[in-house]
Amino acid sequence: MNPARALAEALGAKVTWDQATNTVMIESELYNQFMNEKVVVQLIRAANNHYWHIANGGSGVGRVENVNVEGQRYRWMGSDLETKEKYTAYLKEVTTPEQSAAYWQKEVANGSIREINGKLAQPDADGGSLRDWNASKATLIKDGTTQKTYTLIVPLGDSGDHEVHEVTVKLVDGTGWRIDETLDFIKS
Known part of the structure; x- marks a missing residue:
């Protein structure tokens, strides 16, 4: 075990590895008081990973099984996202509690998530971006002690083109900085 990881976990922090940047990410309220352009991009990367993990059905033990719901083919979510509690807790790792709840409601309302006997299923189709x-x-465009807004320039593949997105982050008591947008901003 990495000594920095052991120390951070001993102090109650959550430690993850960001493979895209080969860096250790340490999350706790103490560590998450600071927010700048570099940190917001790390949070956006985490949100991107979360979005696509959900879109791919999560992970976990067992094989992928399908179920028909009202004539449409759905697949069961992986064991890490198989219940509403697990799914919304996963959303809260990167978005505010309010935005996590809004995203849950939106996904249920549009049929992107179905709860069947306490287990979650999603349409058996993946997209891309x-x-x-x-x-x-x-680039920071609006600064505050508990809320900040950034403009993000996002490349579009290898085309040389890009899109510009505005993203607001909010400091959540007891948790740290979270994105104050529903998670589907990643693909919308």
Whole structure:
């Protein structure tokens, strides 16, 4: 075990590895008080990973099984996202509680998530996106102690084109900085 990881975990922090940048990410309220352009891009990368992990059905033990719901083919979510509690807790790792709840409601309302006997299923189809959030660049445009807004320039694949997105982050008591947008901003 990495000594920095052991120390951070001993102090109650959550430690993850960001493979895109080969860096250790340490999350706790103490560590998450600071926010700048570099940190917001790391949070956006994490949100991107979360979005696509959900879109791919999560992960976990067992094989992928399908179920028909009202004539449409759905697949069961992986064990890490198989219940509403697990799904919304996963959303809260990168978005505010309010935006996590809004995203849940939106996904249920449009049929992107179905709860069947306490287990979650999603349509058996994956999409894609040319947006390269991992290579995005951020500029602070509105500063505050508990809320900040950034403009992000997001490359579109290898085309040389880009999109400009505005993203607001909010400091959540007891948790740290979270994106104050529903998670589907990644693909919308």
